[in-house]
Amino acid sequence: MAFVFPQLRTPQQVAAEAAPPSSSAITATAERRALTAKVVVRAIVAPGATVDLKPSDALVAAGMVVTAIPAASEGSVATGAVVVEANGEPLIAMNWPFPAYRDIHADDSGPDVVQLQKTLANLGYAAGGTGTFDARTRSGLKQLYAKLGYKVPTAESPLGVGGGAAATATPSSAGGRAGGGGGSANGAGQKEVFLPARSVLVMPSSRSTLTSIPIKVGQKIGGDTVLAKLDGQASTVVASTTADRAAKLKPGAAGTLTGAAGEQYPVKVSAVASSVGEVPGLGQGVRIDLSFVDPARIAPVSAAGTSTRLEISTGSTAEGLVLPITAVYSTQDGASYVIPASDQNRRITVITGANIDGWVEIKPGSELKEGDAVVLGTLSAG
Numbered sequence: 001m002a003f004v005f006p007q008l009r010t011p012q013q014v015a016a017e018a019a020p021p022s023s024s025a026i027t028a029t030a031e032r033r034a035l036t037a038k039v040v041v042r043a044i045v046a047p048g049a050t051v052d053l054k055p056s057d058a059l060v061a062a063g064m065v066v067t068a069i070p071a072a073s074e075g076s077v078a079t080g081a082v083v084v085e086a087n088g089e090p091l092i093a094m095n096w097p098f099p100a101y102r103d104i105h106a107d108d109s110g111p112d113v114v115q116l117q118k119t120l121a122n123l124g125y126a127a128g129g130t131g132t133f134d135a136r137t138r139s140g141l142k143q144l145y146a147k148l149g150y151k152v153p154t155a156e157s158p159l160g161v162g163g164g165a166a167a168t169a170t171p172s173s174a175g176g177r178a179g180g181g182g183g184s185a186n187g188a189g190q191k192e193v194f195l196p197a198r199s200v201l202v203m204p205s206s207r208s209t210l211t212s213i214p215i216k217v218g219q220k221i222g223g224d225t226v227l228a229k230l231d232g233q234a235s236t237v238v239a240s241t242t243a244d245r246a247a248k249l250k251p252g253a254a255g256t257l258t259g260a261a262g263e264q265y266p267v268k269v270s271a272v273a274s275s276v277g278e279v280p281g282l283g284q285g286v287r288i289d290l291s292f293v294d295p296a297r298i299a300p301v302s303a304a305g306t307s308t309r310l311e312i313s314t315g316s317t318a319e320g321l322v323l324p325i326t327a328v329y330s331t332q333d334g335a336s337y338v339i340p341a342s343d344q345n346r347r348i349t350v351i352t353g354a355n356i357d358g359w360v361e362i363k364p365g366s367e368l369k370e371g372d373a374v375v376l377g378t379l380s381a382g
Contacts, residue, residue, distance in 0.1 A: 025341055025344060027341040027376060028324050028374055029372070029373050030372045031321070031370070032319065032320065032321055032322075033319060033322060034318065035322055035356040035357075035359055036313050037315060037316075037357065038313055039314055040310070041241040042239065043288075043307060044238055044239075044282060044308070045301050046301065046302070047232075048234045048235050048236060049233050050212075050232040051229070051230040051231050052228075053077075053226065053227045055201075055223075055225055056200065059086070059221055060222060064086035064220070064221050065086060065087060066085070066215055066219045066220075066221065067085050067088055067217065068085035068217065069215065069216075069217060070082045071083045071213060074210055076208060077208050077228065079094055079119060080093065080123045080144065083201055089199060092144075092148070092199055092201060093203045094115070094116075094119050094201065094202060095202075095203045095205060095206045096112075096202050096203075099200070100198075100202070102197055104116060104133050106134075106193070108133045113131055113133050117130075117137055121140075122206075125140035125141075126139045126143060138192075138193040141195060154191040154194065156191060201227065204230065204231070209230060210230060211230055211232030212232070234295065234298055235292070236291055236292075237257055237289070237292070238280070238287065239279075239288040239310050239312075240285030241286055245286075246273070248314040249272050252268060252269060253313050253315075254293075254313045255313065256310070258308060258310070259308060260306075265292060265298070266292070266293040267293060271288070272286065273286050281304075281305075282307060290312075317353060317356075320362065320363065321361070321368060321370060322362065323338065323360055324358060324360075325355060326358075326376050327376050328360055336352050338368060338374040340372060340373070340374055340375070344375060350363075350368055
């Protein structure tokens with residue numbers, strides 16, 4: 001016969017069984033990288049600056065209507081090109097340092113005639129160098145209009161040759177497609193070649209990239225009309241933030257703009273305003289201007305009333321070991337240490353540096369190495 005006796009337990013065994021379950025350590029691994037602090041702000045993508053090609057006072061006063069836009073099919077506009085046709089007349093791009101301020105007639109002289117002669121000479125036409133709108137210069141103007149496919153403008157010169165400013169010039173053919181030319185200047189009532197001030201469109205350079213043409217055929221040219229937009233620059237990013245955040249930002253700082261669909265665009269700070277003001281589209285704040293780093297990756301211009309997220313770096317530490325700040329402990333005398341996961345009864349003294357976004361820099365001089373696991377805390381096993 002077999003007998004079963006109850007298992008006998010010592011008081012120590014009973015206490016051990018009643019104790020909470022053992023715990024396991026929560027660890028983190030020392031990483032080698034640079035710590036980067038970021039400022040998060042609101043931003044918009046603004047269209048880049050352009051040069052507006054506007055009509056002269058003489059063109060506005062003429063009250064003309066756009067009849068064709070020859071430049072619409074071109075990627076750039078150069079001196080001597082027809083940008084727009086108005087009332088059948090060519091409006092010709094010329095790189096002058098000032099607007100055409102008068103109609104230029106036979107034997108007129110002055111700085112505008114000098115500019116016209118330079119323009120004709122640069123285009124390879126007869127020009128002369130006298131500063132006077134002489135027969136040679138008038139011949140060069142005929143050549144230009146013929147090359148463009150338009151009739152050269154002519155006007156009556158009742159006083160004969162050299163009517164100039166004294167002539168009562170009435171245009172008899174200021175434009176129109178080619179089929180005629182300048183008349184003779186041998187007597188009263190003869191037609192003479194002249195250049196209407198309204199036909200000169202002053203360009204900012206000898207050649208400009210055509211960004212867009214906002215006018216349309218049939219539109220009347222007025223004082224606020226923009227005939228073309230030239231030399232458009234790349235879109236830029238405009239952000240707004242508080243004064244304390246702006247104080248952390250410097251030109252050249254890198255950032256990341258996040259688009260509506262989560263796409264990211266690298267940018268960099270080009271300027272930071274010195275005070276709070278009204279930032280168009282973003283309200284009151286310190287304005288920050290940024291440019292896109294990669295010309296092939298430029299975000300679309302922001303729709304009215306919308307903004308997007310922008311993160312800007314405020315600086316990085318040199319690359320080194322970093323740990324979560326919760327892995328670093330302090331003694332009563334202010335010294336810092338970590339507990340290695342391999343021996344939780346040991347302490348490794350460390351010297352801490354920058355503390356950014358919950359991570360702390362571990363400066364050289366300790367026994368801690370990249371990849372070492374350290375204790376963050378403990379987690380109950382039960």
